[in-house]
Amino acid sequence: MQTVQAIVNGILVGGFYASMAMGFSIVWGVMNIIDLAHGSLIIIGAYVTYELCTHLGVDPFLTIPVAAVVLFALGYVLQRYLINRVLQASIFATLILTFGLDRVLVNANLRIFSADIRGITVPYTAAALTLGDLRIPLIRLAVFGVAILSTLALWLFLERTRLGIAIKATSFDPEAARLSGIDPARIYAVTFGIGAALAGIAGALVAAVSTFSPVIGDGLTTRAFVVVVLGGLGSVPGAIAGGILLGVTENLVASVIPSFSDAAAFALLIVFLVARPRGLFGRRFYAEI
C-alpha cells in the first residue's frame, strides 16, 4: 500500500516536474542554452503568487496568468538585452553567463523577499480524495492538472500557430529561417519569454502546494535538466513521461531510504545519459550527442 501511495505521489509531482522542465527544454532545444537560472525564475513566479495571495487574498490558482505574464516579460528582456549577446560564443560562455545571472537573481530575491521559508494556506489545503488507504490531496491533483494542461498548451502552440512553427523552424536552422523572413533574434527572445512564463506557472504551483525560499532554485534547476535528459530534448510527451519517471523514482526510493532520493535522481540521469542520451522521446534539434 505504501508503494502504491508512493507511486501516486510520484505521478502527481511528476506533472509539476513536466511543466517545470518544459520551459527549460524549449530554451535548450531552440537556442542551445542551458539556463542555470531557470530555478530562480521559478522562485520569482512563486513570490508573485505568494504576494498576490497574502496581500490581496486571491486564490493561488487565479494568480497563475499573472505569474506567467510577469515572467514572460522578464524572460523576454533578459534574452533580448543580455543572453542574446553571447549566443554565438562558446558553450562555456553561456553556462557561466546563466550561472552568474542565477547568482544575481538569488541575491536579489534574498534581499527583497528575505530568506524566510514561505508558504500559502488555502481553505481546501486539507481536502483529499480517499480510495481505501490511498489518499490523494485535491490541491495536488489540481496542480497536476494545471501542469499537464500548460504543457499540452505549449505543444499545441508549437504545432498549430505560425509563431510556434517559426520557433521550430528557427531551432532547426536559423539561417534558413532568416531567409524565410523570420527574425531569429525576436524568435529567441519570445522563446526565452515562453520558457520563463512556464517557469512562472511552475512557480505559482510551487507556492500553491509547498513551502519555498530563494535558495531552493538550484534543486529545481537540477530536476529540470534530469527530466529533459530522461524525456528527450524539446519533446513535450517526453517532458511528461520524464517528469513522471523522475517523480515516481524519487518517491519510491524515498519510501525505502529517504535520504537517497536525490542520489537516485542523479543515478537515473547518468544511466540515461550513457545508455540513451536522446531520452525516451528525443529528437535531434541542436543536440550534440
Next chain:
Amino acid sequence: MRRSSCSLPRLAIVCVVVVVVALAVLPRFTGVFVQATLADIFMVGTFAIALNLIAGYGGYPAFGNVVFFGLGAYATGVAQANLHLPFAAGCLAAVVLSTLVAVAVGPLFFRLRGHYFAIGTLGLNGAVAQLVTNLPLAGGAKGLSLPLPAGTPATIATFFYEVFLVVLVVALAAALWVDRGRLGYACRALRAGDDVAQSLGVDTLRTKVALWAMSAALTGLIGAVYAYSVNYIEPPDVFSLGLSVKAFVIMLLGGTASLLGPLVAAFFVEGAVTLTQHYFLNYDVGVLGLIVIAAVVFFPRGASAFVRDRFFARRSGTAR
C-alpha cells in the same frame, strides 16, 4: 579560435621561475592575511589549470569537476580523522581516489559531448555529494573535523601557503608537459575532431581519459590541502558548483588551452572576490554574479584573446 601557446617563449619560462622564487621567499616579509589570500589564489589557480586540461585542451566542459575536489577533501578527511594517518598519506589517498574515479567513469562519459557531458558531470557531482552525505564514516551531513596542524597561526599560514605554492608549480609543470608533449599534439588533433585525431593515429579515448585523470588528480590534491587547511569540511562546501564556476570564469578570462592565462586570471578574479566579500556584505553573491556576467559579455572569447587582438593584432596575424 587560434592557438596561442603552441610554443612558450624562453622569456616566459624565465619570468615564471623568477615569480615562483619571489613567491617562495615572500612569507618572510608578509603577514597571515596576505599569505592566506595568496594561498586562496594559488588554490583556485590550480583548480583552473586542472580544469583547463580537460575543458581547454580536451574541449570537454567538465562543469562538475568540483566532484574531485570534494572527493579529495573527503579522502584526506577520512584518512586523517578516522584512520589517523599523516597529511601526506591523506594527499596520496586523495590523488589515488580522484584518479580512479576519473578513469572509471571516463569511458562512459566520453560518449557524451557538449552540454550532455557538462550535465553528466553535474549529475556525477550531485550523486557523489549525496553518497558522501549519507556515509556515516565521513560524518554525514554534520561534516567532518580534521586534526589541527601543529604550530602557531603564523607558521600554519606559512605552511599552507607553501604547500599550495608547491601544488601550483606541480600543476603548471603538468600543464607545460601536456602543452609541449605528445599529449598536447593529440589534444590539438582532438579539437579538430575525433576523426581527424584517429586518422593521425591518436587513441582518442585514451587521450581524453588521460587528460581527465590528470585534471582529477590535481583537483583532488588541492581538495585535500584545502580540507586540512580549514580543518572542517561538509558536503555543500566542498562539492559546491560555485567553485567549478569560478574556475570556469578564470579559464575563460585567461583563455582556454592557454598555459599561463589561468594563473594570471586567478589573481584578478580571486582578488575581486576578496574585495567584494569585504565591501559588499549581503550583496557579495549578486555582485560576483554581475562580475561573472560582465566577464562573459565583454570577453566572450577570453580576456587574453581580447588583449591579443587589440594590442598584438599584427604579430598574431589574423586571429579570426
